[in-house]
Ligand SMILES: CC(=O)N[C@H]1[C@H]([C@H](O)[C@H](O)CO)O[C@](OP(=O)(O)OC[C@H]2O[C@@H](n3ccc(N)nc3=O)[C@H](O)[C@@H]2O)(C(=O)O)C[C@@H]1O
C-alpha cells in the first residue's frame with residue numbers, strides 16, 4: 001500500500017469518529033465516559049440560577065429592580081438551546097402562515113378552523129395588547145394562578161405593580177383585592193372556564209380565548225357577534241352565554257403555547273397530535289409559556305398543586321379541596337411540576353408564593 005493510502009486509511013476512521021463525538025455533544029447524546037449535559041426534554045441538567053458570563057455583562061450594570069430587556073428569553077436559551085423566541089401572543093390576520101400550528105387540530109393548532117377564525121378576526125380588528133403596552137421597551141408580566149396559596153399573603157399591591165397582569169378562568173378579583181390585586185390586563189379562558197355572570201367581568205381587560213376543541217371556536221363566534229348561544233351539548237360543563245366585552249377587546253391565544261408546553265417543555269405524549277389522556281398542560285403553564293416568548297421578565301403567584309396537603313383549598317376563592325385535581329385525566333400534574341421547577345431553579349421565573 002502506498003504511504004498516502006495508508007495515511008488516508010488512518011485518517012478516515014479518525015474523522016468519522018471525531019464527527020460522531022462532536023455531533024453527540026450537539027445532539028445531547030450520552031457518550032460513554034462523558035456525563036450528559038442535557039435531560040430528555042433538552043434542558044441543561046445543572047441548573048444553578050447563575051447568569052452566564054455574557055448575560056452577567058449585559059445586565060450587570062442595571063440597578064436592582066430595573067426591567068431587564070430580553071432577560072427571560074436569554075435565560076431560557078441558556079438552559080434550553082432549542083428555544084426560539086418569536087411566537088406572537090395572539091392570532092392575527094396572517095395566522096395561516098404560522099407553520100408550527102397550521103397542521104395540528106385544536107388544541108395544538110387551528111387546522112380545520114381557518115374560516116371561522118378569519119371571520120372572528122375580521123370583527124375583533126385588534127391583535128395586540130394595545131398601543132401603550134405594545135410600545136413598552138421592557139415588559140414585566142405576572143401570571144396569577146388560581147391556587148389557594150394566594151390567600152392571606154397580601155400580595156395584591158405587588159401584583160398590581162406589573163405592566164401585564166394575566167388572570168385565568170373565573171378567578172375573581174372583587175372582594176379579593178388585598179391578596180390578588182385589582183388590575184387585569186388579560187384573562188385567558190375557554191368556554192367552560194369563562195366567568196358566567198356578566199357583572200363579574202372587570203372593565204378594561206382583554207378577553208383572551210384559548211381553544212381546546214373545534215366547538216370552542218363556534219362558541220367564541222357567538223360571543224363575539226353577540227348571538228344567542230346555540231348547541232351547548234358537547235361542552236363538558238355549563239358555559240358562559242354572554243361575554244360583556246366588545247369584539248375589539250377579544251383575542252385568540254396562539255395555540256402554539258399549548259403545543260410547545262405539552263410536547264417540548266413537559267414531554268407529554270403526542271397521541272398523534274390529538275388531545276388525550278394526560279397530554280394537556282394546565283392553563284397556567286400555557287400562560288407562562290406565552291410569557292416566556294412575549295415578556296422580558298416573568299413572575300408568577302398562586303401556583304402549586306400540593307399532593308401532601310389533600311385537604312388544603314385548591315383555589316383562593318372557594319372551598320374545593322386540593323385532592324380534586326386528582327380527578328383530572330387531561331393533566332399530568334407531576335410532570336408539569338418538574339418543568340415549572342426547572343424554570344424556578346434556573347431563575348427564569350420568580351415564584352412569589354413559593355408553591356412550585
Ligand atoms: C374540574 C376541572 O377540570 N378543573 C380545571 C379547571 C376548571 O376547568 C376551571 O376552574 C373552570 O371551572 O381549570 C384549570 O385550572 P384552574 O382554573 O383551576 O386554575 C388556573 C391555573 O392556576 C394554576 N393552579 C391552580 C390551582 C392550584 N392549586 N395550583 C395551580 O398551579 C394552574 O396552572 C391552573 O391552570 C385549567 O384550565 O388549567 C385546571 C383544572 O383541572
Ligand SMILES: CC(=O)N[C@@H]1[C@@H](O)[C@H](O[C@@H]2O[C@H](CO)[C@H](O)[C@H](O)[C@H]2O)[C@@H](CO)O[C@H]1O
Nearest residue numbers: 190192212213234235236280282283328330
Ligand atoms: C373532549 C372534552 O370535552 N374533554 C373534556 C376535557 O376537556 C375536560 O378537561 C378540562 O379541559 C379544559 C379545556 O376544555 C381544561 O384544559 C381543564 O383544565 C381540563 O380539566 C374534562 C374535565 O373533567 O372533561 C372532558 O370530558
